[in-house]
Amino acid sequence: MKKWSGAYAGLFLVLAFLLSGCVSNETAQTSANKQNGLHIVTTFYPMYDFSKNVTGKHGQVDVLVPAGTEPHEFEPTPKDVAKIQNADVFVYNSDAMETWVPKLLKSIDTSKVKVVNASEGIKLMEGISEEEHASHEEQTLDPHVWLDPVLAQKEVNTIGKAIRESDPAHKQDYIKNEDQYISELKQLDQQFRSVTEKAPRKEFVTQHAAFGYLAKQYGLTQIPIAGLSPDQEPSPAKMGELQKYIKSKGFKIIYFEEVASPKVAETLASETGAKTVVLSPIEGITKEEQDKGEDYIGYMQKNLEALKQTILEK
Template identity: 60%
Template sequence: MKRLLGIFFIFLLVLSGCSNAVSTKNEKTSEGSKKLQIVTTFYPIYFFAQKVAGNSANVELLVPNGVEPHDWEPTAKDMARIQDSDVFIYNSHYFETWTDKVLKSINDSHLNVVEASKGIELMDALASEEGEEHNHSSKDPHVWLSPVLAQQEVNTIAKALEHADPKNKDQYEKNAKALKSELADLDRLYKETTDKAKKKEFVTQHAAFGYLAKQYGLIQIPIAGLSPDVEPTLGKLAELTELTKKKNVKIIYFEEMTSSKVAQTLAKEIGAKTEVLNPLEGLTKEEQKKGLDYIDVMKKNLEELKLTILE
């Protein structure tokens, strides 16, 4: 009898322990589920949101790194991810052109939708494309490439997270302040370098660097327009050949996530070399392998620009 009672007592202890373990697990799951769920579109928006969120929220990326985002379209699974999130953050409907359609097709009554570039005065696409004819209603959305305008996007994201998750307001403010400090340092670094520029013009594969050029008194000469997939006409290419020869251009900048064929063709035509200037629409596999982030790549871009503007 004593032996049976002992076995029964041990059984009760084990049962109690299992019950406590399940209870603890449920508490953790419940606590974890209280974290704000954020879905972002492409890399720079993901980076800003992740830095502001810190450990207080879960941040997801829709457009995978290494994928060109201009022509990317969400799948049904992606739309479900947006639907199930608390906050959806995108850069601009001029860049993520599919957002209006997606938001109309899902139930977003519970969703905090954030256009990170809201409040920033966008340049006409024409203004960043040296004479190329373009629809005047279109705007240049590449604001994240200016460290100054990037700080405005961070402010917009931080305010949205504070509104959606007031209990972590102080943490979001603290994280945003730290990130804006990094971006301010980056701005100073660009300013110190570009103030010494001997040459203002730089030639890019597509018109992604208009805001960066405007911020630091440089002149972007793009081969293609706002989309890197749209190749210039033969007439446009002939004009660029003449212009770049006249300005004694030694470097043509291209991007690693799209074909560099046109940039290589122009470089060969004028006897220039090619270098990479990353529009940060996503990280390359090599950049991911090295653990680089937005700040690192922006510094790398500045080193590349030095080859042209400080020659």
């Protein structure tokens, strides 16, 4: 028994040493972030890009959801939670998108971490109401506000305000950065308006009902195959209705997103003689793409080019 007790004691000391090392590393990393300016933790790519454009050279901006991971399905790890707890600012899109955030906030000291709901003040639209799309009750509201360049400006304003309040010493730099980025988003808005205002066709078919805000802003109508979550699939009856509608309207393109499986869109396309084209919800951009200069605005411009193939068709 004494030998076993000695073994357990030794094991306890090893574990204690390892744990203390982890805590020390986490504390050291946090201290380093503080010295380098603000440490901002964001949930997924658009929140990261918006925050980074405002922050500029001041501080560090991290993103939790890895590129290629569907944000609708993401759940934070203990390491992710620790990052948020040690951040100066935590930015997320909305409770309708990051459904895990309200529960997580119960463990966050908001006197130390400024929490930013980027869509605060924006009235969220109701999501798809078909019964077969209602399996995700937490997503009855449509969270995809960032895909509307006008609402994206409001999110940037909300993020910018929180960053200025967290680091007033660099307030003027943040204001300058925000104004510059808002100017770029306004140009993006004008690019969409110049195309959509003269478009002879106002409807487009998409696998994922992510483009409701964009469609509303520019007088378009999205015809979604599935609901707000990309993993939802339509019933056979719904697929039959869509086939008839697509054929009757002569749609030649069905849009899908790069992160989710394109299976449903491909099936519908093969049955209607259409082809599939990417229309991105911009939920994740790889580091390699970012290194090549890809960003939110660039992807939105690609989306516009993709939409042209449908809405400019006579």
